[in-house]
Amino acid sequence: MRFLAVVAVLSGSSCSGRGDRQPSETAYQSVDTVPMLIMQIQKCSRLYTTEYKVHKIVTHEDVVKLQGALLKQSIDIKLPVGDRKVAIPIDATLKAYIDFSNFSEKNIERHGQKITILLPDPKVELTSSKVNQQEIRSFVGFVRSGFTDEEMTRYERQGREAIIQSIPRLGIVDMARESAARVLVPMVQQMGYREEDITVAYRKEFKPFDVSKFLEIVGNGK
Amino acid sequence: MENKRLNLQLIVKALVLVVIIIVLWWLLFTEKDNHVGLEVNDSIGVTPEQIQSIRDVGEWEFLSISDEELVDTVRKGLFTDDHLVRIYYGTLRLGVDLRKTKKGWIKTQGDTVVVTLPKVGLLDKDFIDEARTKAFYESGKWTARDREALYRKARRRMLAHALTPQNLQSAEDNADVQFRRMMKAMGYNNITVTFEK
Numbered sequence: 001m002r003f004l005a006v007v008a009v010l011s012g013s014s015c016s017g018r019g020d021r022q023p024s025e026t027a028y029q030s031v032d033t034v035p036m037l038i039m040q041i042q043k044c045s046r047l048y049t050t051e052y053k054v055h056k057i058v059t060h061e062d063v064v065k066l067q068g069a070l071l072k073q074s075i076d077i078k079l080p081v082g083d084r085k086v087a088i089p090i091d092a093t094l095k096a097y098i099d100f101s102n103f104s105e106k107n108i109e110r111h112g113q114k115i116t117i118l119l120p121d122p123k124v125e126l127t128s129s130k131v132n133q134q135e136i137r138s139f140v141g142f143v144r145s146g147f148t149d150e151e152m153t154r155y156e157r158q159g160r161e162a163i164i165q166s167i168p169r170l171g172i173v174d175m176a177r178e179s180a181a182r183v184l185v186p187m188v189q190q191m192g193y194r195e196e197d198i199t200v201a202y203r204k205e206f207k208p209f210d211v212s213k214f215l216e217i218v219g220n221g222k
Numbered sequence: 223m224e225n226k227r228l229n230l231q232l233i234v235k236a237l238v239l240v241v242i243i244i245v246l247w248w249l250l251f252t253e254k255d256n257h258v259g260l261e262v263n264d265s266i267g268v269t270p271e272q273i274q275s276i277r278d279v280g281e282w283e284f285l286s287i288s289d290e291e292l293v294d295t296v297r298k299g300l301f302t303d304d305h306l307v308r309i310y311y312g313t314l315r316l317g318v319d320l321r322k323t324k325k326g327w328i329k330t331q332g333d334t335v336v337v338t339l340p341k342v343g344l345l346d347k348d349f350i351d352e353a354r355t356k357a358f359y360e361s362g363k364w365t366a367r368d369r370e371a372l373y374r375k376a377r378r379r380m381l382a383h384a385l386t387p388q389n390l391q392s393a394e395d396n397a398d399v400q401f402r403r404m405m406k407a408m409g410y411n412n413i414t415v416t417f418e419k
Contacts, residue, residue, distance in 0.1 A: 039383060040288040043392070045400040046317075048281040048345070053274040059267040068258030070249055075258060090353050093346070095279070100400065105407045127313065127346060129353035133366035133373075149306065149357035149364070158266045160353035166271045175276065183280040183320060190328040191335070191408065 045100040049122065049179035052094040052172050058159030061085045064144075082141015088156055089132040092163050096122045096176030116199040117184060122176035124167050131156055177202060280320035281345045284400060285393035287314040287384040292358065293376045295368060304362025306369075310376035312350040314384040316393035318342055324418075334412040335405050341418050342394045344385060350377055 062084050066077040098119050109116040140146050181200040188198050249256050294307040322340040329336045352373060398415045405413045 038288075038290045040286075041389065041392070042286045042288075043396045044283055044286050045396070046283040048279050048283065051275075051277050051279045053276075055272045055274050057269050059269055060265075061267065062262045062264070065261045066258060067261040068256070070256050070258060072255060079260070091274075092353065093348060095281075097283070100404065103404055103407055108407055108409070110409075126351065127315070128348040129351050130348065131352045131355075131369075133369045136366060146363075149308070149360040153308070153355050153357045154264070155266050156353045156355065160351070162266070162269075163271055163353075170271075170273060179278045182278055187320075187328065188408075190326070191330050 045103070046097040047100055047180065047183065048095045048097045049183055050096040050172060050176040052096075052170060054092045054094060054163055054166075054170070056090050056092070056159055056163055058088040058090055058155055058162075059086070060088075060155045082144045084138070084140045084144050084147065086136065086138040086147055086152070086155065088152065088159065089135045090129055090156065090159050090163070091132065092129040092160070093127050094124055094163075094167065094170070094172060095127045096124045096172050096179070098122055098176075098180050113194070114197045114199070115188065115193055116201055117188070118201050118203045119180060121202055122173050122180065124172050124176070126160070126164055129160055129163075281315070281317060282320060282397070283315045283317040283345060284342070284396040285316040285389060287316070287389060288312075289314065289380045289384055291376045291379045291383075293372050293379065294359075295364075295372055295375075297362060299362075302361075304364075306360050306362075306364045306372065307358040308369075308372055308376075309356040309358055310350055310352065310373070310380075311354045312376070312380045314349045314380060315345040316342055316385075316389060317345050318397060319345060330410070333410050334414075335408075335410040336414045336416070337401050337405065338416050338418060339397060339401070342390055342397060344381075349380065 064079045064081050066075060066079055068075050102120075107118045109118065136152075138147055184200055185195060185198050189195055288311075290309055290311050292307065292309050294305060297304040318339045318341075320340075324338070327338045350373065394417060397417075401415045402413045
């Protein structure tokens, strides 16, 4: 299979999530209808402070059923054509980071010998995932066809989404705040500050949803 | 007499068949509430996520390269060839690992600061998001070993495309810019940023 098209993207902005990218694109060549390679290059300044390794076994079971309704009677009959089951182990790496791309004098407060570093709240990203292909187990009924690659990748993507959805429950953001202090305090110490004079604080970045919640609370209090 | 009886039986059977067809047609197509079909669920089961390890890292990323690679494998057959084509996604992060800094990597004197950073490199060797992979084409039967080989092939290609001297230089240049900006914010006016060789 030959490479068909190459798109390279270079941007000088922060390398944050997909939503805030403003890439400029340059198409180099096109030989076929399918784009083969997309590469996005972005400059950024992110300090990764905490790493979580998460394991999940994605399971799927499908049963062929005759379902519907006849004369206002619902029908749900399991057909005797055999079940299919699959278990897919996935290992994922989640990393929390502090975005330093907008770091400026506004993030520093000095009072005599004391220094306070104000940081934005940590963000979490799924940086990699690995499907343990050797450990996948599937059971397929006699008259059923095996799982296709498309079905397997679809279940894997659902598993990945489930891992991302679980991030708030893992407590990774709180851990990241503490880790950032453990990384930054020794750094500032090297600049001549004493450990007890250094404070790392976090500035909550309000999103529209947070602001609406805040306004609602104020309204209720009247 | 015998012929008449046979004809009557045929007519009755035909009528019954027509009535059955009409009833079925009425049930399935005229009544909006009536519908019957084969259903197969497509969602995954609810299983827990287990945390296997937690650790502090101090990786400062200065260049992010998001790459997607279409990788294929072909098995030659007697009459037809089997193909497996998948699209892999990965993000290579270039920067410095602060755990590799040497003692005294930040030296200050008055409003002068000298920062010596470790060499810029790939921060994490696991950069493929395999669970995001898309199946593009499949014919024939493929094993876990074949898929593992495709993963390694995608990894090699991503490294070859992303880990170029130009990208490493770009990451180093951005590290220089970002550290200067940060040190300026900390109140230093004369800033020197160097990298270990």
